[in-house]
Each structure stands twice: as structure tokens, then as C-alpha cells.
Amino acid sequence: MNPTSIHLERPIPALDLLAQYRSIESEIKTAIFEVLESQHFILGPNVKALEEEVSRYCERSSGVGVASGTDALILALRAAGIGPGDEVIVPSFSFIATADSVSLLGAIPVFVDIDADSFCIQPAQIEQRITKRTKAIIPVHLYGHPAEMDAILMLAREHKLLVIEDNAQAIGATYRGKRTASFGDIGCLSFFPSKNLGGFGDGGMVVTNSQEIGARLRSLRAHGATKKYYTVEQGWNSRLDEIQAAILRVKLRHLDNWSAGRRERAAQYDRLLAGVKGVVVPRVANDCQHVYHQYTVRVPKRDRVQKALADMGIASTVYYPTPIHLQPIYAALGYKAGDLPETEKAAQEVLSLPIYPELTPEQVEQVAQALVQAVREA
Numbered sequence: 001m002n003p004t005s006i007h008l009e010r011p012i013p014a015l016d017l018l019a020q021y022r023s024i025e026s027e028i029k030t031a032i033f034e035v036l037e038s039q040h041f042i043l044g045p046n047v048k049a050l051e052e053e054v055s056r057y058c059e060r061s062s063g064v065g066v067a068s069g070t071d072a073l074i075l076a077l078r079a080a081g082i083g084p085g086d087e088v089i090v091p092s093f094s095f096i097a098t099a100d101s102v103s104l105l106g107a108i109p110v111f112v113d114i115d116a117d118s119f120c121i122q123p124a125q126i127e128q129r130i131t132k133r134t135k136a137i138i139p140v141h142l143y144g145h146p147a148e149m150d151a152i153l154m155l156a157r158e159h160k161l162l163v164i165e166d167n168a169q170a171i172g173a174t175y176r177g178k179r180t181a182s183f184g185d186i187g188c189l190s191f192f193p194s195k196n197l198g199g200f201g202d203g204g205m206v207v208t209n210s211q212e213i214g215a216r217l218r219s220l221r222a223h224g225a226t227k228k229y230y231t232v233e234q235g236w237n238s239r240l241d242e243i244q245a246a247i248l249r250v251k252l253r254h255l256d257n258w259s260a261g262r263r264e265r266a267a268q269y270d271r272l273l274a275g276v277k278g279v280v281v282p283r284v285a286n287d288c289q290h291v292y293h294q295y296t297v298r299v300p301k302r303d304r305v306q307k308a309l310a311d312m313g314i315a316s317t318v319y320y321p322t323p324i325h326l327q328p329i330y331a332a333l334g335y336k337a338g339d340l341p342e343t344e345k346a347a348q349e350v351l352s353l354p355i356y357p358e359l360t361p362e363q364v365e366q367v368a369q370a371l372v373q374a375v376r377e378a
């Protein structure tokens with residue numbers, strides 16, 4: 001096979017949000033139109049209904065809509081009482097928000113390595129990093145694959161630590177038959193447009209079974225007020241708006257179908273890439289259901305492979321090229337290269353291929369074929 005053997009009629013993007021929009025355009029327009037007609041834009045019936053629908057979906061008793069997934073994490077940490085000097089255990093292989101939500105509050109992120117197969121935090125390494133100052137663990141269900149919650153919850157119980165799940169990438173994934181975000185004390189969601197449940201702007205939600213935490217979150221997202229114009233503690237404005245909520249309610253109705261579509265595309269990639277020398281396909285742990293926010297392979301000479309794919313018209317993405325413990329923001333914490341070997345290896349090797357329900361089987365085939373060629377020639 002030579003480099004000219006792949007002919008794409010049109011380039012394959014990493015994500016095609018326009019195709020998703022076209023498939024639900026009239027439902028979305030009706031939902032937005034209803035909000036416009038109501039002129040009720042902030043904390044109205046759509047936010048309330050979405051909070052009920054998403055919390056039920058996540059097997060929780062309450063949900064609090066907020067302005068972003070980052071705010072969901074910050075507010076969750078605040079509601080959990082995390083503050084200056086506290087230590088919070090986080091994976092280094094994640095989006096920066098998992099850690100900078102901790103440091104924003106004056107607490108210290110303590111970075112732990114990942115499991116090579118799931119890309120999620122390694123429970124065995126967590127225990128070694130627990131100190132008297134440790135207050136919480138934030139497992140991230142990275143790429144849509146659940147973290148090892150049984151072991152994490154056991155450690156948390158033993159050491160009296162809170163568990164805040166970063167479920168930004170995994171809405172709908174299950175671990176031993178239960179949905180992610182339903183395990184810890186608090187679950188955090190992002191509705192960033194590219195997420196599996198994405199809005200038309202920023203948005204997020206915190207879900208919990210604790211009435212106390214739920215009430216505190218409602219107050220914190222509205223300037224720390226417990227009733228109108230009566231503030232008891234420092235909060236700020238972090239509200240999800242009605243238009244976003246109306247859009248997300250439409251999309252939530254399609255989410256299970258879309259997740260099934262993602263799984264089908266993933267299964268097709270798995271078949272096409274099985275046994276290909278140099279390509280490691282994602283592994284799904286026993287008793288887990290992956291929602292493939294990303295379909296992430298490992299390849300040698302990753303940057304060359306990515307460039308070759310781009311030259312063939314195929315977009316791919318690297319989540320994440322620099323582990324958080326090695327980013328300048330945390331230089332003062334004193335981590336160095338080699339501290340978290342699995343994280344650092346993953347950062348060199350991972351490549352996320354296009355995956356979305358609107359991707360056609362032919363396109364999956366083209367991507368797989370192009371990847372095989374790119375790896376062979378890298």
C-alpha cells in the first residue's frame with residue numbers, strides 16, 4: 001500500500017457537531033423557540049427539569065446545574081469543605097481542570113499514575129500518596145472508561161476521604177452495572193460542546209445524594225445566598241442558563257442511542273485494528289461499559305503517525321500531550337520527568353481517532369486503513 005492509495009471524497013474531522021445538529025435540528029429549534037417565547041432565561045423550568053433528568057440518569061437524587069464542568073469541580077470541592085493546605089489526590093493524565101480546580105482553592109493536587117490499560121488512576125498508587133492532610137480523591141473516568149471504583153471507594157472508606165468523580169467525559173458509562181458519577185460523594189459533569197452530552201456553549205452539573213451538599217451547591221452557585229439577597233458565604237455566579245438546559249434536555253433523549261453508535265464504531269475499529277503490529281487498541285475492563293468519548297489507540301512515533309493521517313485528510317487528537325505534573329503551573333510542587341512513568345508513556349503514545357455516531361462505517365474503514373498505513377510508514 002502506498003501513500004496515495006487512500007482517496008477521501010472529503011476530509012474526516014475529529015468530531016462532526018454539525019451532522020449531529022442536523023439530525024435533531026427541528027427538536028432543538030422548537031426547544032430554543034420555547035425559551036425565547038417564555039423570556040425566562042435564568043434558573044427556570046428547563047434547568048430544574050434538566051437537573052432532575054440528569055441526576056436520575058446518573059442514579060443520583062439531586063443535580064445542580066452550573067456554568068461549566070470546571071465550575072462543577074470547583075463548587076464540588078468547595079461544598080465538600082476542601083480548602084487551603086488540604087491535599088487532593090488526582091490523576092496527572094487528565095484535562096487541567098481536574099487539578100487546577102483543586103489549586104484554585106489553595107489546596108494541593110497530589111498526582112498519581114494511571115493504569116496502562118484503562119488510562120484511569122491506579123488505586124494501588126493512591127494509597128502510597130495518602131497523608132494526614134489528604135481530604136479527597138478525584139478519579140477521572142477518562143475517555144469514557146470508568147475508573148476502578150471498588151478499590152477507590154474502599155481506600156476512601158478506610159482513610160475517611162471524600163470521593164469526587166470527574167465524569168466530564170463519561171456520562172452513561174457503567175461500572176458493575178451502575179452509572180459513573182453515582183459512586184462517590186459527588187459527581188461532576190461537563191456539557192462542553194464536544195462532550196457526549198454537549199450544549200451550545202459552556203455548562204456543567206454536580207450530582208449527589210447528599211441533601212446537605214446539594215443545598216450548599218445551590219447556594220454557592222448563586223453568591224453563597226441561602227435566600228434571595230441574603231448571603232452567608234463567599235460564592236459567585238455559576239448558573240446554567242435556560243437555553244443551554246433546553247438544548248441539553250433534547251440531547252439527553254438521544255444520548256443512549258448516540259452512546260450505542262459510538263460503541264458500534266469502536267467495535268468496528270477494534271475488529272479492523274486487531275493484531276495490527278504497533279497499534280494498541282483501547283481495552284475495556286471487566287464489568288465496565290465504555291462510552292467512547294474518545295477512541296484512543298497507542299502507536300509508536302505518534303507525532304509522525306498523526307501528521308501522516310492529517311496529510312491523508314484524517315483528523316486525530318492527542319489528549320493529553322503534557323502530563324499535568326510536568327506543566328509549568330505546578331513547577332513549584334517539584335515533580336520531575338520519570339515520576340509517573342505510565343502517565344508519561346501514555347502522553348507520548350496516545351492518539352484519539354475520529355469517533356461519533358454520525359461517522360459512517362466506510363469512514364471508520366478509511367481511518368483504520370490510513371492508520372495501518374501511517375504506522376507502517378512512520
Ligand SMILES: Cc1ncc(COP(=O)(O)O)c(C=O)c1O
Nearest residue numbers: 068069070095097168190191192
Ligand atoms: C476530564 C475533564 N475534567 C474537567 C473538564 C472541564 O469541563 P469544562 O470544559 O466544561 O469546564 C473537562 C472538559 O473539558 C474534562 O475533560
